[in-house]
Amino acid sequence: MSLYWRIFLLNGAVLVVAAVLLLGPVTVSTPVLLGEALVLGVGLAAMLVANALLLRVGLAPLQRLSRAMNSADLLRPGGRPAVTGSGEMSALISTFNTMLDRLESERATTSARVLSAQEAERQRIAQELHDEVGQTLTAVVLQLGRSADLAPDPLKDDLRQVQETTRAGLDEIRRIARRLRPGVLEELGLHSALRALAGEFTTPGLTVVEQWGPALPAFDDETELVLYRVAQEAVTNAARHSGADRVEIHLGAAPGGGAELLVRDNGKGIGDAPEGAGMRGMRERALLIGATLTVGAAPGGGAGIRLDVPAPAADGPR
Incomplete structure (x- = not known):
């Protein structure tokens, strides 16, 4: 039986019993007598307690599902709320678990494609740094060395300094290329x-x-x-x-x-x-x-x- 019908039938039963009692042995006078007030108070308390218990038991799976929704993290997969309750409550939890399975599977597939593309792009950039920028700077370093050998003394030290700065930049580019593409891992x-x-x-x-x-x-x-x-x-x-x-x-x-x-x-x-x-x-x-x-x-x-x-x-x- 669904949660809706359980709550409806319980409230209906309580109201029917209250109506029968009022039409039968129970009467309310003006002013209200102590005995009548006690009967009404006990009946109201019984109805509230019954409703509270039913709602507590019936909505407990929904509360667990709410906590699971708040704590769900696709980067930490595996956690699933237990399928409890009956009727639409268990169907809701099962649907949520199925949705999480699908989302985690789709995220894993998407992440695999993204990271694969990222590694390919890293490899391409590292190759270009090595083949294009690296070779160009190597040629610059060699040319600076020859120019320093032929330059007059006032310029020789400056050219040597520029050569060392360029060589340091070349080393940095090679280091970046190694980080982008760990060739030593492959070799x-x-x-x-x-x-x-x-x-x-x-x-x-x-x-x-x-x-x-x-x-x-x-x-x-x-x-x-x-x-x-x-x-x-x-x-x-x-x-x-x-x-x-x-x-x-x-x-x-x-x-x-x-x-x-x-x-x-x-x-x-x-x-x-x-x-x-x-x-x-x-x-x-x-x-x-x-x-x-x-x-x-x-x-x-x-x-x-x-x-x-x-x-x-x-x-x-x-």
């Missing part, structure tokens, strides 16, 4: 790529170290790229925002055949800061491979980002 594998990442971010004020656990299973290229990009974004955030002087990258096999990536620092931590585009990007990448991203405080202070990657499919990689 030498994930461990070498993370080692190069740690060396790139290590400066006089920041030390980035990598630590390896048990050997990883054979993941496909997409999973390795997600592991690298998450580590890259986590280290970048730590270097820019945490104020840390030490960042650790841990990577190793996890129980069950998967992998665990942990990036933690000794900085000021995340606190109540809202998640930015970088964190949302990491969550979207994790969803692509069915991984779980956890962000929290690191032991001893600072922030910790952990990526738990499931075991590869039996017929999957390499």
Whole structure:
């Protein structure tokens, strides 16, 4: 029976009983006698209690559904309200769960396409930086060197300075190209790529170290790229925002055949800061491979980002 009919029939039954009693043994005089007031008061209280109980029981699934709607986050999939109640209430919860399944599936598909296009665009830009801008600046550096050799002494030092500035700009362009397209990941594998990442971010004020656990299973290229990009974004955030002087990258096999990536620092931590585009990007990448991203405080202070990657499919990689 639907919630509407249950409430309607209960109220109808109470009103019918009240009418029968008023037409029969119960009368109301003027002024109202104490006994009559007690009967009316008890009847009114019984009606209110019955209505309150019915509404409490009948609307409880709706309240749970409301809380689930408020807490739903497509970047943290999996949570579903339990299908309880009867009639249109259970149908409403089932419809909401079906809608969430469809939205999460569509978001995963869309995110996969967007990130794939993003990686292709990064690769194209990195190639153009290397082939076009890099070669042009290399030619400029060589030309400046020859010009400095032939220039008179008053101009020689200036040309050498311009040559060094241009060479520094060339190195910066090469570094940007490596970040856009991790060629070492494709050529030498994930461990070498993370080692190069740690060396790139290590400066006089920041030390980035990598630590390896048990050997990883054979993941496909997409999973390795997600592991690298998450580590890259986590280290970048730590270097820019945490104020840390030490960042650790841990990577190793996890129980069950998967992998665990942990990036933690000794900085000021995340606190109540809202998640930015970088964190949302990491969550979207994790969803692509069915991984779980956890962000929290690191032991001893600072922030910790952990990526738990499931075991590869039996017929999957390499």
